């Protein structure tokens with residue numbers, strides 16, 4: 307496959323002014339990715355700071371209740387800062403530091419990636435600026451406070467719909483303005499090459515651990531690995547070390563919002579078309595004129611109009627399958643996992659739980675399903691309560 311391409315997807319659709327920055331990043335990554343010191347430093351951060359390896363937990367009660375396949379939960383919700391985002395952020399921040407950069411910039415939607423980036427910047431003594439849609443800064447005031455507490459500057463973005471996609475565009479603009487001391491710590495497997503590859507490699511620790519953990523417990527590979535998909539970083543991280551194991555089914559769960567037949571959806575594979583945006587060729591939710599469509603999901607982390615190019619490719623070749631999950635199904639699964647296992651999942655991860663809830667009862671008892679719990683759900687309690695008509699007044 308051509309460098310930076312996944313089939314026809316991926317690439318570097320960027321202005322000339324950004325070319326030097328991505329070339330510098332690519333060269334640095336090529337140099338450090340197999341560097342023993344770099345990898346042992348990163349592993350130390352993963353283990354001692356982020357709390358890896360995360361547990362692979364046998365969900366006994368859920369398994370008994372659904373009466374089919376054995377269900378395991380990959381507990382990336384137990385990581386420091388509460389989600390898988392820290393895997394990517396620690397990797398990129400360490401790489402940036404090796405490159406001599408002193409400043410991290412990043413986009414954030416709900417604030418999870420911004421908080422993770424601000425955390426890594428504090429740890430590694432780097433300056434940090436987070437771009438966040440103005441709408442999102444209002445909806446997520448607590449995360450804005452957290453980022454500031456961690457020492458980051460938060461800049462509200464007023465362009466466009468003043469949400470995540472506008473924050474991404476603005477962060478690229480800032481990177482163009484100031485490349486010499488600044489690294490753009492992108493939050494998912496998207497954007498121009500080399501980001502989809504770098505982020506995937508740092509997140510692939512998830513499937514590396516799942517594989518060795520399940521082999522130890524069950525002495526065989528799982529039948530299904532299920533993860534939610536926004537840009538697709540926790541999903542590709544969960545899939546990566548199983549891609550050559552053809553007997554393992556790989557399932558991505560997209561946010562259908564109010565349903566894929568409505569305009570209030572963020573299900574890119576189900577409703578999108580091929581296009582080019584944010585530096586990459588992939589599938590995107592588009593309006594009738596090919597413009598990027600406004601998207602909607604109860605889950606802010608899945609509320610992005612595109613999907614990482616490697617997922618577009620895995621979809622086209624049939625190696626992974628992608629299914630839409632509605633707000634209603636995700637909220638049910640959020641409540642279900644809380645009551646059944648005493649684990650409150652992120653509303654994003656609840657999309658994966660919802661799909662597992664549908665298929666597990668149809669599978670034989672000797673089948674094995676692994677669900678990646680990409681984050682914890684404390685942050686979502688107010689919005690789920692609101693969905694159920696309760697105002698928590700937080």
Ligand SMILES: *Cc1c(COP(=O)(O)O)cnc(C)c1O
Pocket residue numbers: 389390391418419493494495534535536537538539540541607608652654655680681682
């Ligand atoms: C950000 C986020 C996601 C979506 O991002 P991906 O790149 O698709 O993984 C999913 N779950 C949680 C908990 C998140 O914070």
